[in-house]
Amino acid sequence: MPHSTPSPRRTRRVTGWRALALVPALALVAVGCSNASDDSASGSSKGSSLKSGLGSKAKDRKVTFLLGQDPGDPFWTTIAQGAKDAAQLLNLDLNMQTSSGDQNKYNDLIGSAVADKPAALAVVLDDPNKYTENVCAAQKAGIPVMTYNITQEGKAGACVLGFVGQDFEQVGYLLGQRLLEENADIGEGDTVLTPVEFPDQVYAVQRHAGVKRALDKVGAKTEILGTGIEDSAALDKITQYLLGHKDTAAIVPLGGTPHRNLPKAMEDSGVKVPVVGFDLAPQIVSGIKSGAITAAADQQGYVQGFQTVMELGMLLDFGLSPASINSGGSGLVDKDNVGIAEELAGKVR
Numbered sequence: 001m002p003h004s005t006p007s008p009r010r011t012r013r014v015t016g017w018r019a020l021a022l023v024p025a026l027a028l029v030a031v032g033c034s035n036a037s038d039d040s041a042s043g044s045s046k047g048s049s050l051k052s053g054l055g056s057k058a059k060d061r062k063v064t065f066l067l068g069q070d071p072g073d074p075f076w077t078t079i080a081q082g083a084k085d086a087a088q089l090l091n092l093d094l095n096m097q098t099s100s101g102d103q104n105k106y107n108d109l110i111g112s113a114v115a116d117k118p119a120a121l122a123v124v125l126d127d128p129n130k131y132t133e134n135v136c137a138a139q140k141a142g143i144p145v146m147t148y149n150i151t152q153e154g155k156a157g158a159c160v161l162g163f164v165g166q167d168f169e170q171v172g173y174l175l176g177q178r179l180l181e182e183n184a185d186i187g188e189g190d191t192v193l194t195p196v197e198f199p200d201q202v203y204a205v206q207r208h209a210g211v212k213r214a215l216d217k218v219g220a221k222t223e224i225l226g227t228g229i230e231d232s233a234a235l236d237k238i239t240q241y242l243l244g245h246k247d248t249a250a251i252v253p254l255g256g257t258p259h260r261n262l263p264k265a266m267e268d269s270g271v272k273v274p275v276v277g278f279d280l281a282p283q284i285v286s287g288i289k290s291g292a293i294t295a296a297a298d299q300q301g302y303v304q305g306f307q308t309v310m311e312l313g314m315l316l317d318f319g320l321s322p323a324s325i326n327s328g329g330s331g332l333v334d335k336d337n338v339g340i341a342e343e344l345a346g347k348v349r
Contacts, residue, residue: 055091058316060119067098068124074281082305090313110134120144120312126201128154148308162322164308166299172210175276188219195225196254207254227258235261242269253277263287285342295334302348303327
């Protein structure tokens with residue numbers, strides 16, 4: 001599934017290890033230098049810049065970065081930190097705001113950004129139609145727009161310059177395959193629970209489509225459970241479901257909230273089944289280490305924040321067309337490679 005509708009401007013596309021290779025050298029300079037408690041980040045004028053002008057050439061350096069959820073959430077913390085680190089590295093004035101999951105408020109934030117006229121704008125579009133008018137108004141006003149985290153297929157895709165995020169359907173299929181490879185007894189008529197925060201949002205639909213495509217091959221079916229984004233509510237809903245459906249064959253959480261609450265839900269319900277799922281958090285890392293979770297797809301939120309701001313910074317200083325970057329590629333985190341994820345969980349991973 002394409003990450004976004006092609007922009008009228010030509011974009012560079014960077015995927016896999018080439019995309020990630022851009023991050024470490026720059027991130028080593030930036031990580032730990034940004035104050036994560038601030039809602040904005042700007043580099044010091046005393047810091048050194050490349051002689052070519054990166055970090056100093058453009059006079060207008062205000063970038064508005066709109067978060068879909070609160071930066072205190074484990075996943076969104078890494079996105080926010082990546083954006084702040086890149087902004088500090090490039091001497092950008094980063095105006096970071098959040099809608100706390102309210103789509104109407106988010107749309108208003110995009111509209112306010114258009115009126116504010118920043119040098120560039122970064123948005124996450126969790127609905128294929130809701131934000132089109134304001135996103136395209138930003139483009140018409142001459143404000144470069146990058147989108148991140150959730151692939152955009154609606155008309156708004158024609159008004160953005162690039163996308164940084166994971167191919168959710170592809171990775172959903174990969175997770176489904178991994179589940180079946182390790183659990184050959186899952187087959188015709190079995191039910192796999194696929195809990196997710198918001199079942200109707202773009203990311204949920206795409207992730208579910210990939211998982212279902214894999215399960216269709218053996219005749220297994222899925223059941224979606226909406227959990228919301230609050231941990232306590234998600235834990236309760238999953239626990240109650242398992243108590244009432246002890247014949248559940250496996251669980252593939254489509255979002256980080258249900259995923260990080262699954263080990264406790266299985267413990268509380270007394271139901272232990274195979275689990276593979278999306279996103280990382282300290283609880284998920286612990287679940288992989290204990291064996292409660294087989295594998296997790298890490299979409300690398302830090303890369304999404306960092307590279308989105310980097311692409312906009314290079315556009316402002318050099319006029320380089322932003323790239324579309326597949327963050328996280330198609331690799332899974334399991335017992336064999338969980339060590340580095342544990343070391344950086346809640347920070348960069």
